[in-house]
Structures are given as C-alpha cells and as structure tokens.
Amino acid sequence: MSITDKIIPVSDMAGPLSVLVWGRSGTGKTTFGSTFPRPILLVDVREKGSDGLAYEEGIDGLPLESWEELEELYWFLSENPDRYQTVIIDTVTQLQDLALERVLADEGKTIDSPVSQSNWGSMSKMMKSWLLSFRDLPMNTVFIAQDRVNDVKGYEDQLVPEVGPRLSPSVAGMLCAAVKVICQTFIMEEVKRGKDNRIRRHITYRLRVGPHPLYLTKIRQPRGSPVPADIVNPSYSLLKKVVQGRWELAAADKVEEAEDEVPEVPKKVPEVPKKIRKALKRPAEV
Numbered sequence: 001m002s003i004t005d006k007i008i009p010v011s012d013m014a015g016p017l018s019v020l021v022w023g024r025s026g027t028g029k030t031t032f033g034s035t036f037p038r039p040i041l042l043v044d045v046r047e048k049g050s051d052g053l054a055y056e057e058g059i060d061g062l063p064l065e066s067w068e069e070l071e072e073l074y075w076f077l078s079e080n081p082d083r084y085q086t087v088i089i090d091t092v093t094q095l096q097d098l099a100l101e102r103v104l105a106d107e108g109k110t111i112d113s114p115v116s117q118s119n120w121g122s123m124s125k126m127m128k129s130w131l132l133s134f135r136d137l138p139m140n141t142v143f144i145a146q147d148r149v150n151d152v153k154g155y156e157d158q159l160v161p162e163v164g165p166r167l168s169p170s171v172a173g174m175l176c177a178a179v180k181v182i183c184q185t186f187i188m189e190e191v192k193r194g195k196d197n198r199i200r201r202h203i204t205y206r207l208r209v210g211p212h213p214l215y216l217t218k219i220r221q222p223r224g225s226p227v228p229a230d231i232v233n234p235s236y237s238l239l240k241k242v243v244q245g246r247w248e249l250a251a252a253d254k255v256e257e258a259e260d261e262v263p264e265v266p267k268k269v270p271e272v273p274k275k276i277r278k279a280l281k282r283p284a285e286v
Contacts, residue, residue: 017236017243018135020092020175021207022145022165022216023185028205028234030090032185033142034059035235037085043073045094060084067102070095070130077137086140092131092175093146093166099123124170131171135178140236143175147184164216181243182218184208185234207234209242221245 017036021029030053034040038058045064053059064070077087089095101111103122135141145165163184165172176182190202209219210229219227225245231238241247 016138016140017181017240018141018143018179019181019183019239020143020145020165020179021183021185022147024147027185027187028207029144029185030088031205032207032234033086033088033090033144035237036088036140036142037236039084040086040088041077041084043070043087043089045089045091045098047090047094064095064098067098067126070098074130074133074137077134077139081138084139086142087134087137088142088144089134090144091146092127092143092171096123096127096167096171099126102126120168124168127168127171128174131175132178141179143179162216163214176216176218179218180220181209181239182216183234183239184215184217186230204232205234206230206232207239209239219243 021032023029030042030047033042034053034056040059042053042059042061043064044061048063053061062069062073064073077083100115100119100123103119103126104111104113104115107119131143145167147163148166149163164182165175167175184207186206186208188204188206190204192200192202194200208215208217208230210227211217212229219242221227221243222245225242226247227242228247231242241249
C-alpha cells in the first residue's frame with residue numbers, strides 16, 4: 001500500500017470518543033462513564049467504587065491489582081475488538097501507582113523504598129506507552145482521574161494555579177494532548193427561598209466542558225460551534241452533541257422536555273350568575 005492510498009477525508013478519521021474526566025471523589029465520574037455505549041468494561045484500579053452500578057445491565061467489571069493484568073487486558077481487547085463498545089479505566093491516578101510499583105519491583109525495591117528520578121522517568125514512559133495503546137483501541141475510552149491543584153510557580157505565563165488530573169506532569173501532558181475531551185465533574189448547590197419563605201437547597205451534578213482560566217478542560221469540535229460552560233446531569237449523548245457541534249439542538253430539546261413536564265393549569269370554572277343562584281335556592285313550586 002502506497003502512502004497516497006492511506007489519505008482519506010478528515011471526516012472519516014473521527015473514530016471513537018476518548019475522554020479524560022477528572023474531579024473530586026463522589027462527584028459522579030464513574031456514573032458519567034456508565035452512560036457511554038454498552039457493553040462497557042469497567043477496569044477498577046483499586047478504587048472499589050462501582051457499588052452504584054451493581055444492578056446495571058451491560059457493564060462488566062475487572063478489579064485490576066497488578067500492571068501485568070493491565071498488559072494482559074490490552075491484548076485481550078485488541079484481539080476481541082467487538083467484545084465491548086467502551087472501556088473505562090478508574091482511575092489512571094491509581095494506575096500510575098501500579099506502574100511505579102512495577103518499576104521498583106524490577107529493581108528489587110518495595111513501594112516504601114526511595115524513588116529516584118530514574119524511577120519516575122521509567123514509570124512515565126510505561127504510562128505514556130500503554131495509555132496511548134488503550135486510546136487507540138477501536139472503542140470509546142474513558143480515563144478517570146482524581147483532581148489536584150498544580151503548583152506553577154516559576155512560570156511567568158501562568159498567573160494562577162491550574163486544577164487538573166492528579167498525574168505526574170509528564171503523563172498528564174501526554175494524556176491531555178492525546179484525548180479528544182477533557183472535562184471535570186463537580187457538584188453545585190443552589191439555594192432558593194420559596195413563597196412560603198423557607199430556604200430550599202437543590203443539588204445538581206455537573207460536567208465542566210467550556211474553557212476556564214483555572215480548571216483544565218478541552219473539547220475538539222467544529223470551529224465556531226457552541227460550547228456550554230457545563231452540562232447538568234451529564235451523559236454520553238449530551239457530550240456527543242457538544243463534540244459534533246449540535247449543542248444548540250440539545251439545549252432546545254431540553255427546553256421542550258421541560259415545557260412538556262409543566263402541569264396544565266386547570267381552567268377557571270365560570271361563576272354562576274346571581275339570579276340563577278337565587279333560583280336554585282328557591283323551593284320548587286308544587
């Protein structure tokens with residue numbers, strides 16, 4: 001095959017969706033991942049946070065305990081590309097620890113041993129290579145990470161700290177460049193006072209996708225397409241519409257659904273005229 005035979009329209013290169021979703025514990029990262037096309041393989045890397053999906057159909061789980069299991073899993077998925085539509089690694093933060101343990105073990109060290117700069121370099125190399133391999137699988141890939149505030153002192157072009165995934169700078173830089181979407185899960189509390197003067201609190205789970213000076217986000221989509229600041233009750237279908245540049249349609253659909261849910265106001269019963277009321281009270285003539 002010549003090089004010219006490999007040239008295809010850019011529209012045909014879209015492929016599956018690769019997402020890096022990060023955030024604090026309990027903000028809905030795994031739940032968001034479960035909305036992706038099924039069947040799903042959830043790779044639980046020492047998180048044990050899949051209890052909320054225990055009764056979901058179409059989701060298999062793999063408790064990952066060693067780096068060797070990760071390599072074995074990759075070869076299984078590459079040889080069985082139709083087995084799953086989505087693979088979720090929960091979390092790449094814990095996976096980084098597995099990689100470091102593997103590097104130390106290869107040198108006869110334990111996890112409590114001092115970690116050299118060379119060890120960190122070897123760990124980063126392993127993570128980059130295998131995460132890219134998982135991203136290139138013919139299925140959707142969701143990389144879940146915990147959050148961290150990155151100290152950026154010494155960089156004149158960065159005025160404030162950046163909040164992003166809890167990974168080493170080298171691994172984070174590679175993964176952020178490799179995926180199509182970087183988003184953050186968070187919880188928002190809205191406080192409103194009702195007509196009865198009582199305070200009511202409403203909790204919503206959200207996914208930050210729009211540009212932000214502090215929180216790390218990214219989305220590849222058609223130029224000039226609308227991007228919401230965040231998505232309420234996020235799902236794969238809503239995120240897909242943002243990626244495809246069809247968010248305005250999604251927003252319009254939500255408005256229509258909200259209008260459909262508004263209960264109909266009962267029509268006011270016409271008041272009975274005074275004369276008729278009197279006639280009704282008057283006893284009937286015999």
